[in-house]
Amino acid sequence: MHKNWQRTRKYLILFSLTILLFCTNSTQPVYSHWSDLSVAEIIVNDLQTEITLTFPTGLTKFADDNGDGQLQLAEVRNHQTELEKFLGQKISITNSSKNPGSVTVKPLEIAAKTASLIQQPNTHSTLILNYTWPESNVTSKNNKLRIKYNLFLPGVPTASCQATIVEAGAVKSIVFTPQNREFLLAGKESIWESGWSLVLAVVGAFTWGCVHAMSPGHGKTIVGAYLVGSRATPVHAVFLAATTTITHTAGVFSVGAITLFASNLIEPEKLDPWLSLISGLLVAIIGIKLLSERIKTRFVLRTLVRTKIDLNHLIEKTRFVVRTLVRKNPRTKVLTTNLEEPVNLLSRGTWEREFKPVKPPISQHYHHHGDGRLHSHLPPGSDGSPITWKSLLVLGISGGLLPCPSALVMLLSASALGNVGLGMTLVVAFSLGLALVLSAIGLVLVYAKQHFNKLPKQIAAVKFMPAISAVLVMFLGLSITGEAILKILAANQWVIGNG
Known part of the structure; x- marks a missing residue:
């Protein structure tokens, strides 16, 4: 009964890890949902707040006449009244006397001149909201404003708004979420209070990175298949997650720099498919290499087993011949047939030949013991693909090559508003949260994978798991490559059709 329960528990572990691997990941690079993130800069003055x-354009779909995912100058002017009514209800600011500010909506004028320089994602738009109060309603310079932010899509608990508040030269930060919709802005705060606001913004970005890491994408399927299919250690898992995150962050910074300084030559929408193509090709090459090495290893193991069977047969046949000779000629002396001791085959008068067997070298440094077990001194991962820091580095770079749209929105919005330092800080915090979760996933896979070694050897899934994981990695790379090629071809056809 106890053995049956142990076997059942092992099968449950195998089934649970399989479901976890395939349900929390996707075979395609998935972008962040358009309703996830907004960015706001709030400048507080005595008589007005700007x-x-x-924000995601889908929240004001009624004003997007041409359906291009961004509000143009003409669209903002045509729907100004509707936008002021809608945004005034979703984002309200009241003073100490509980008087709401009168809101006026206008487009970001610099966007008309430098649209190619800002290049925000085509799912977002930028507007300027002015809140004003009559001078009689402003009681003092220490006027406390209450901000209520409700610009969230219903039913999306992960939506958020990263807000930066500038008042009297002091910078404060707040993250609005469906659970945290209000913020009371005091007229004067100490440096400690301002510092805690910045810490809160960094913590919010870090938390958002942790949550975002659980969404599909980020190479979790690739990393998971690699770690499960090879003898990886916790150090390998952490290194792989760190490499993926650093590449992810570097990609965001590089694309942000390209967007701000050279987007008139290279548009991010045209650059992303090529990054996907490079990433997919690297992943496919890794998968093909892993598969070939694991097939080769499997062939070597089979050859060694057959060689041992033939050797055992030869030994038994030799023993039979020797026994026959002894029976026919009792004077024949056989000291031993143990391979570890000298062998005196025949005694011919005054001389005797003595042999000491020398074990021949076996390719791939495999050898066998007397009990039939095969043993190897290959590096860890010899049952699948030998793990090297170079292969881990290449896999991590390919997994994080495509920049994250959520981090890109934070960086570009902060840069366009003149807060490059804050944008960089938030992106770093976001990436640290992402790295933490990816490392946790890798460690769980590495430690849980040890249970696979305890499963019965007769299970075909365990025997062929290294090869199966290599095939999975290869097809993931081919899938990413195919999707990137389709995007590139579609973009070229669109250019030709409009040319």
Whole structure:
């Protein structure tokens, strides 16, 4: 009964890990949902408060006449009244006397001149909201403003708005979420209070990175298949997650720099498919290499087993011949047939030939013991693909090559508003959260994978798991490559059709 329960528990572990691997990941590079993130800069003055808001255009779909995913100058002017009514209800600011500010909506004028320089994602738009109060309603310079932010899509608990508040030269930060919709802005705060606001913004970005890491994409399927299919250690898992995150962050910074300084030559929408193509090709090459090495290893093991069977047969046949000779000629002396001791085959008068067997070298440094077990001194991962730091580095780079749109929105919005340092800080915090979760996933896979070694050897899934994981990695790379090629071809056809 106890053995049956142990076997059942092992099967449950195998089934649970398989479901976890395939349900939390996707074979395609998935972008962040358009309703996830907004960015706002709030500048507080005595008589008015100005909000520069970058938000998902889908929230104001009624004003997007041409359906291109961005509000143009003409569209903002044509729907100004509707936008003021809608945004005034979703984002309200009241003073100490509980008087709401009167909101006026206008487009970001610099976007008309430098649209190619800002290049925000085609799912977002930027507007300027001005909140004003009559001078009689402003009681003092220490006027406390209450901000209520409700610009979230219903039913999306992961939506958020990263807000930067500038008042009297002091910078404060707040993250609005469906669970945290209000913020009370005091007229004067100490440096400690301002510092805690910045810490809160960094913590919010870090938390958002952790949550975002659980969404599909980020190479979790590739990394998971690699770690499960090879003898990886916790150090390998952490290194792989760190490499993926650093590449992810470097990609965001590089694309942000290209967007701000050279987007008139290379547009991010045209650059992303090529990054996907490079990433897919690297992953496919890794998968093909892993598969070939694991097939080769499997062939070597089979050859060694057959060689041992033939050797055992030869030994038994030799023993039979020797026994026959002894029976026919009792004077024949056989000291031993143990391979570890000298062998005196025949005694011919005054001389005797003595032999000491020398074990021949076996390719791939495999050898066998007397009990029939095969043993190898190959590096860890010899049952699949030998793990090297170079292969881990290449896999991590390919997994994080495509930049994250959520981090890109934070960086570009902060840069366009003149807060490059804050944008960089938030992106770093976001990436650290992403790295933490990816490392945790890798460690769980590495430690849980040890249970696979305890499963019965007769299970075909365990025997062929290294090869299966290599095939999975290869097809993931081919899938990413195919999708990138389709995007490139579609973009070229669109250019030709409009040319």
